[in-house]
Amino acid sequence: MQAPSTPDPLKQITGAATSAAPVTPPARHGILARLEPYLYLLPAFLVFTVFLALPAFGSVILSLTSWNGVSWDTATFIGLENYIDAITDRRFQIAFWHNIVLIPYFVLLPLLLGLIPAAVVHQLKLRGARWLQAGLFLPYIMPGVLIGVVWAWILNPIFGPVNKILKNMGFSPPTWLGDFTWALPTVGMIGAWAAYGFCYVIFIAGLQKIPSELYEAVRLDGANTFQEFMTVTVPGLRREIAVVLSVNLINALRAFDIIKATTDGGPGDQTQVMALYMINTAFGANRAGYGTAIAVLLALITLIGSMLVLRFMGEDDA
């Protein structure tokens, strides 16, 4: 699973400039003293600039060219043409749509599957659920490829257990990852499976931070369980929900590992997603400029998505 993106990087930036003033060392003059902070930053700065900032900048430049990735002199500047091509490219549109379709599976389903049991467990003050938490959390730390490989064989229509059980029960199940209608939802469910335990654990931890006085207060007002949930639990978990939404949204938009290990975009284009399409065009089809433009679009879409989530959750900040 990808790194969680930190909510509100913007707040952090403004925070850095104006919050608690750092300590100024006692009068130490000299160039060395003034250079000190910069020296601390130097090694990180070098690695970061060369291997992240530079390629990031390079992405923008590259996306404005047409290049087959062979030798530098074959690159030609074509402005925003790649972006226009991408937006009008039917295969990109399909890929984009598929990422959107994955959102309910990757984001909403795990949220509910994590939130509701967590709320119930917290309410009933169940103990001893610690080791259960371990099991639930496990899929989250596995590499996406592994999850894909494991599920691919389990869903194999001939060799895998799922269809065997279903057939024994008398059903005639589809071929899941090979089925035109079912492939994308199946991938979605695999993603939901990987994420729900993570959500549960985050919510359980968050719930413990909600002061019980709040619950008592609304109970005195005669609220029932559902009202308790809506007025105390959900707002109390605002930050956790924001985190869960952001992280899983990013996983939905940037989905790659699981798909590569299960369907590789197929059957047909049914599980094609933006990240996969990007790699195929940039390297497979030797269109480095076009592929990079798609990558930049992917980054922008992810950024907008994350900001929307934060905005949406921030609105509840009464």
Place this chain on the structure above:
Amino acid sequence: MTLDRRELLKRSGMISAGLAIGASAATHTVAAQEEDSLVFWDTLNSPPRSEIVENIAAEFSTAHDGITVEHRGWTSEELVNTLPRSVEGDQGPDVAQVNNGEALTGPMIRAGQIIPLKDYAAEYGWDELIPPGLLARNMYSADGTTFGEGELWGVSAESEIVGFYYNRQIFADNNLEVPTTFEEFETLLAALREAGIEPLLFGTLDKWQAIHIFGEIQGTYTTREYLDNLIYRRGDASFEDQSMIDAADKLVEWKNNNFFLDGFEGINGDDATPLFTSGAGAILMQGSWAAGQVTTDMGDEAGFFLMPPHADGGTVLSVGGVGIPYSITSNAENPDLSAELINALVSEEAFNAFIDAGLLPAGEIPEDKITADTLSGDLYSNWNQALADDAVGHYLDWATPDFYDILTGELQKLLAGEVDAEAFTKALQEAYASSFDS
């Protein structure tokens, strides 16, 4: 875990990290200096085929003492996707199997990523190994624009033909005989399904077998001239041809009649082979390259036949041709040595090694190697006949550089009922036609 343990873990981690990084850096630089090595990539990634080439590699290495010969087997799709940029990134092999036609050879020639083999061909006599009809598939004009003529760019160690392996026992138990006409084949498949036996086994999840099943059916409706014009891109053939439409319709018909393995869309092509050898079905559609595995698992309980023609006569072009040819990449450090390796891979010794494993090497099979009523006997006699009749067809994905993706995508849609035959051929033609513009 206590803080002390973590501290210890970290300290030792730091030391080992330092050592490890140092060591890996050292090995990397050492490896970079090592020039006496030959790397070759191909699609022979599982036994017994991989063993054959690895044995040849080992012998080559001993014969040229000091040189390490490294073999790496790939899936055909990953090889096509990785080879060009590996050459550019100087990460690539010296010798590689480069998929024919516009699938990969054409683009790589034009990008200067493989070298012409004209001189080596003259030196080693590679032009004489296979008949001209087959040799053409490894030829391109010097500038890489015209496929099927000009000079030699690759050398094949194997021949390929796609056909049908059948379980002799199941056939005998159900009073079935090898079909001699297409219609007989259909009756046979229906009878198998009636008897509750999986008729035709193959898998399309990893896409490539879709090309084969379609190609096999299309081969019964097509002509030599049309197919050659189409694949060699002579400009006057279109995918919106009656043979294509008929084939598409027939493919869907077969699927709807349940002639195919239940669940074929969800398994990979290579998954069907062990199903067949374990007796889970009657007939396996596969290429000659699978004969080794079938022989190992089933021996002569399996037989082989090619797609039969329609009852009203006409020829059948079976999907197949040359095995993916070996070419020399442009960043091969020692082209002469690379050429020698290629020669070893197509030597008589290699030829016999393939035959011993029940596989199909490049060229005609001598009579004395053909034993009746064996799997290899069936395979070789069918192959020789196809050669004689000039009935070896093509792989449709050679048509354009991205045709593999397009064709398999459309085929999966066709099989799922998402598009009909007309829309199918139209989509293919659009892609094919636009490839002439670039």
Place this chain on the structure above:
Amino acid sequence: MSIRSAWGNLSRSIVYLVLMLGCVIAIAPFVVTILASLKTTGELVQGIFSLPEEAQWKNYVQAWNDGHFSRFFLNSIIVAVGVVIPSIVFSTMTGYAFARFRFKGSGILFAFFLLGLVVPLQALVVPLYYLLREMGLLDSLWALILPQIAMSMSFGTLLMRQAFLSIPREIMEASIVDGASSWTTLWQVMYPLARPMIGTTALMFFIWTWNEFLLPLVVNIDPKYQTLPVGLLYFQQRWTSNIPVVAAGATIIFLPLVAMFLLFQRQLVEGITQGAVKG
């Protein structure tokens, strides 16, 4: 027993059951895979939960040798350690710099370092590939280590700065008054106090690096320099029709992760939840 408490007990049991079901569903795929890895293909087709007649340990041998898993494992460890240690060291330094000093351009530099939070690997990987090609670093472990250190900088800087800011200022002031250099203060005073945060950060970096797939897939083609996730993919592609062997390969990968998880479970969960939420 009143109805209320009876209902209470019932609902407790139901919830426990649901939780257990959730847990079972989460780990069942792995358990089934382990089971499959010890069978032959024939046995696999027969029954799911049936035990194999004879545990096919050779599947593991095959994965380890033919599948080059020994190599992939070693590479994964080298890369993970090679990324985590410099990342922690560098983030500690940058976090400290931003937490302790006031200097010109600190706002911009901080924002610059946060760039990595916004830019996903997908947007970097294409030009990064060509950059590494120019540097001659393709097909090496450096191609994996250096970019991933860079990618850890944003999160690391953020977290470490946070960690240092939450240490009471008096402690740092005391050390300065004592005449200690900033460097000494950092490593002798601040660092030990921030250890919990550092520990969990290191753990997270380790897991992200271990699981990284796209980067090794693109920049390293030679299996000599490949890591476990990509190795698993190659392995699956090659042995596709021999599921028990693929299952063995998958097991080789997830067992160490499970072990790590059980060992560091608390830190891990704490780290991911706190670190993510605290932001």
